[in-house]
Amino acid sequence: MTKYRIHHPRSCSKRLTLPKVEGERGFIDIKNLHNSQISAIRNFFHQQANNSPLYNVVVLGYTKLIPLNLKDQRKQKNESIISAQDKINSWLQKTLYGRH
Template identity: 50%
Template sequence: MQFGVDKCKILSIKKGKLVHNSYYALNNGETIEPMNEISTYKYLGFNKSRQIQQKQTKIDLTTKFKHRLNLILKSELNSRNIVKAINTFAIPVLTYSFGIINWSQTDLQKLQRTIHTKHTKFRKHHPKSCIQRLTLPRQEGGRGLIDIHNLHNKQITTLRQYFHTKSEHSALHRHASEKDTKLTPLNLHDRQPQTNEKLTDPKQKIATWAGKSLHGRHRYHLCQT
């Protein structure tokens, strides 16, 4: 049995700086070559070197998300099952990164807009139909799609609450919270509510929908039944 030394790399960091030419010698005489500044390794699904490659990871996740979205919309599923498939097969690709990758609110809006445009492209949603309906529950007359913006912000809130609760009894969590000064999207050092924790109230979406002269008629008829 042979050990795949050719597949191994070593990364040496001293005081935050990459140490070059740091070869590691094995007992059998073989050496493990060091990583260069461009090389990355994958840990828990994210490409890293000295830190997570935020930009590249966003591109990879977005590409995978769009690919799964296309697969679902190309299928012959009915409307209800398409929404269920998107919620359970496509969106979880992004969910795993929330709280780790620094998604801006603009990024989240683009991802949500991608769902809207793909629906229109594959004739699953009329281009002039009400957008607010897509992310409203079916009980309210909506389509039942997950709101990516709200999902992200909810997860940020949940993770922050978890760390802050654990830090009262765990030295490890307390130390991590003290050191995280905007190092992650959680910003655990600041106990005040963050801008990436704000949620869009479904009642606000319903009010916007009902206030439209044409699309609001459907909401009006739903309320009458």
């Protein structure tokens, strides 16, 4: 984006993924989308494992062939989702942007 002068090279990159309602670019945050999908899939498998013996075998027989960690039911590091308000707060804490 800086190549075609759409985004300034020293501008905050978190502004790109903030919603247009806030006056920003409104692009989709791929990292948050990926993390929310991983979380949703893991929750689906764990909920279905309680009801279905097939899903229970899949969860128990998990051999780390896919990026999901189904055996461990704790929250994983790839499940962290950053909200828009957290992005705004971190953006405003910068010295240049906090003044305006």
